[in-house]
Amino acid sequence: MNGVDGRHLIGGRAVAGSGDGFQAVDPTTGQPFGPVFHDATAAEIESAGALAAAAAPSFAATSPAQRARLLRTIADGLSALGDALVTMVSAETALPAVRVQNERARTVLQLQQFAALLDDGSWVDARIDRGDPARQPQPKPDVRSMLVPLGPVAVFGASNFPLAYSVAGGDTASALAAGCPVLVKGHPAHPGSSELVGRVVMAAVAALGLPAGTFALLHGRSHESGAMLVRHPAIAAVGFTGSHQGGRALCDLAAARPQPIPVFAEMGSMNPVLVLPRALAARGAAIGEQIAASALLAMGQFCTSPGMVAWIEGAGDAALVASLASKLGAAAAGPSVHPSIRAGYERALQQVEALPVEVAARGAPGTAATALCPTLLAARASVVLQQPRLRSEIYGPAVLAVRCRDRGELSALVAAQGGHLTATVHGDGDDFGAFGDVVAMLQSKVGRLIANGVPTGVEVCAAMVHGGPWPAASDARFSAVGTTSIRRWVRPMCWQDWPRDALPLALRDDNPLRLRRMVDGRHELPAPAAN
Ligand code: NAP
Numbered sequence: 001m002n003g004v005d006g007r008h009l010i011g012g013r014a015v016a017g018s019g020d021g022f023q024a025v026d027p028t029t030g031q032p033f034g035p036v037f038h039d040a041t042a043a044e045i046e047s048a049g050a051l052a053a054a055a056a057p058s059f060a061a062t063s064p065a066q067r068a069r070l071l072r073t074i075a076d077g078l079s080a081l082g083d084a085l086v087t088m089v090s091a092e093t094a095l096p097a098v099r100v101q102n103e104r105a106r107t108v109l110q111l112q113q114f115a116a117l118l119d120d121g122s123w124v125d126a127r128i129d130r131g132d133p134a135r136q137p138q139p140k141p142d143v144r145s146m147l148v149p150l151g152p153v154a155v156f157g158a159s160n161f162p163l164a165y166s167v168a169g170g171d172t173a174s175a176l177a178a179g180c181p182v183l184v185k186g187h188p189a190h191p192g193s194s195e196l197v198g199r200v201v202m203a204a205v206a207a208l209g210l211p212a213g214t215f216a217l218l219h220g221r222s223h224e225s226g227a228m229l230v231r232h233p234a235i236a237a238v239g240f241t242g243s244h245q246g247g248r249a250l251c252d253l254a255a256a257r258p259q260p261i262p263v264f265a266e267m268g269s270m271n272p273v274l275v276l277p278r279a280l281a282a283r284g285a286a287i288g289e290q291i292a293a294s295a296l297l298a299m300g301q302f303c304t305s306p307g308m309v310a311w312i313e314g315a316g317d318a319a320l321v322a323s324l325a326s327k328l329g330a331a332a333a334g335p336s337v338h339p340s341i342r343a344g345y346e347r348a349l350q351q352v353e354a355l356p357v358e359v360a361a362r363g364a365p366g367t368a369a370t371a372l373c374p375t376l377l378a379a380r381a382s383v384v385l386q387q388p389r390l391r392s393e394i395y396g397p398a399v400l401a402v403r404c405r406d407r408g409e410l411s412a413l414v415a416a417q418g419g420h421l422t423a424t425v426h427g428d429g430d431d432f433g434a435f436g437d438v439v440a441m442l443q444s445k446v447g448r449l450i451a452n453g454v455p456t457g458v459e460v461c462a463a464m465v466h467g468g469p470w471p472a473a474s475d476a477r478f479s480a481v482g483t484t485s486i487r488r489w490v491r492p493m494c495w496q497d498w499p500r501d502a503l504p505l506a507l508r509d510d511n512p513l514r515l516r517r518m519v520d521g522r523h524e525l526p527a528p529a530a531n
Contacts, residue, residue: 002084004195006035008044008219009202011051012212017044022221024192027094027335027370037191040218040225045232051213052152052181053234059214060149060179064513067177068115070208074168075111077200078104085196089162092190094335094370099298100163107163109460110170114177117483123147126506126517131497142497144507147490149179151236154229156250158241159189159337160301166190167197167217170481171239171264178489180236181214185229188221189338195219223249230254230263237489240265241303241480243344244393244471251474264488265474266467268393269421270307270400271455274410274442276431277314279452284316287426288323291399294454296327299334299372300397301341304422304455307393310381310402312410321401325361325376328399333366333373336396342370345396349375352394356383360401372396381409385416392418392471407438414441419469419476422448422455445469447476 007014017038024034040048078085089100117123124146131142153175157166164170172182186194198217205214220226230238230253240250240263247265254263275287291306300307309324311317336342353359356379363374374397381404384390390400404410423446425432425439432439432451443449447468458466458481466481467473473480478488495503505513514526 003199004035004088004192006037006191006219007195008038008040009195009198009215009217010044010048011216012202012206014199015044017041017219019044019225020222022188022191024092024190025339026091027337027339028368030339030370033091034192037188037219039220039222040185040228042228045218045225045228048183048213048216048218049152049229049232049234052183052216053213055181055211055213056149056151056234058211059181062179062210064118064121066208066210067179068118070176070204070210071111071115071118071173073204073207074201075108075115077204078108078168078197081196081200085193088196089190089193092193093159093162093337095162095298095337103161103163106460107169110164111168111173113460113483114173114486117486118177121506121513122516123483123486124506124515125492126515128507128517128519130520143494144498144503145492145494146504146506147487148493150489150491152181152183152234153489154235154238155182155184156226156238156240156242156246157184157187158303159187159341160298161241162187162190162193162337163197165241167194168201170485171241172201174486175239175489176214178486180489183216183218183229183235185226186217186219188219189340191219226250227253231257233259235261237261238263239480239488242267243395244268247471247474262488263474264478264480266303266480267471267473268395269303269468269472270391270393271304271420271422271424272417273306273309273424273455274414274426274438275309275311275320276425276427276435277312278428278431279426280311280314280316280320282316282428284318284320285323288320289327290454292324292327294456295397295399296331296374297456299336300374300395301337302456304458305397306399306424306455308400308402310404310410310413312404312407317403321360321378324399324401328363328374328376328397329361331363331374331397333363333368333371335366335368336370336372339370341395342372345372345394345398348394348396349398351389352377352400355379355387355390357390357400363397374398376401378403381405381413385412391416411438411441414438414445417445419472420446421466421468421472422446422450424450424453424455426452447472447479
């Protein structure tokens, strides 16, 4: 593999690993290939953690402009990798080149968006309540606050987004923007891609003269490497994208530390789709096609894949089921990004098919070692209500079609849902109004509501919310996508009666950074620039 030799990246250096070895796997054949990577050992994690702890104060003190330059340098470095990166990611994940190119463009965009956020600067939420020594019965203190970085962040990416949710993905970009050093636990499904991208980040850190402990990449296939990283006393927060089991394990580890830390885990989701009666009657077949196409994108390997569609039996439901069945049944199996994903998919299907569930359609089985076979499952709502397994993610191209007897059953089905990243509602005419109570309940279960569309395709923009109540995410107050995701890595800090010239620039009276601030309870815009 060009430019990749299986090293960890620690303290600005490529370091030969000494833990157990593993290789990348070609998902089309199941065969290992490329250099040997190593599980990060306790000593390697200790070294990266100590360097991050040492780097944290000076990296926190860098100017927004310096950090914006860092992010733009990383973005340029990713673009400059050209086809080498695309070839590497495709070889390790079987994702087609076009998808990888698009994902790189998204990753670059994310870095640039955080750089622009730093240019603007107002995200630090500067607040100034000026003192009044003459106030009676007591003088009023001068109180000023803003958001400050938490400290080193451990980042765990998912297998299905080898760029956008990996080494230089959204978690890393937002944490670096906030002023937090980042230690990435590389995903074992794409270790070469991780190293290639990690070298770009390491070079950018060096080029800008930032402390070497600002970034580290630690490879690992054993859960133990990740667990040791979360337990390291220097780590102040964890960003995780992946399965429920992984997210839960890291939340428990973080909570059990002598000093507990937050884990921002973005996990799997069924992304339920409700088809309301008028829409069902008018366009059942078209909706079925739309849902099936969304579920087949990347062979269902999206956290926003539509895993459940529910409706009240009536006009249009036969057309909905028929179109779902014909589209999913006609689709050929396609590769998973790693053999472990296929194994997990088949395990999940076995669990579900052991319940009173009908296999309504199955696509053509694939020959690839890691092929995921599209599947339409069908069950009555009464069964889904009794079986929690039917209300949780089957990661891959499976859709569970749920027929409700009446409105009460649809309501009960929504009430029984756990948290999801999204829910989609198809409605025509007065459907949304007539089912207002059901939609309101749905809102309490998700981070994003979609009307008459599909849940796949997460727009990377300032207003996006990618998160939701447990178990979609560990903390529904935050988003993992969009510029608000920076809020995961900061805390509010307050200065009282502090010497004016020792205050952070964001809180000085003359507003040298020209930020929007709240002054004495009112939002203030910076004065127009002179010239
Ligand atoms: P995964 O198996 O949970 O792996 C994610 C990372 O966590 C890997 O680095 C893994 O490393 C580590 N990990 C998992 N369990 C661990 C444990 N018990 N202790 C320590 N580390 C652990 O997830 P995946 O299979 O790669 O990704 C697919 C899942 O991600 C799906 O459920 C999908 O819905 C979800 N996803 C969610 C989002 C979102 O934004 N919400 C986005 C994309 C994907 P090791 O395996 O080496 O331990």
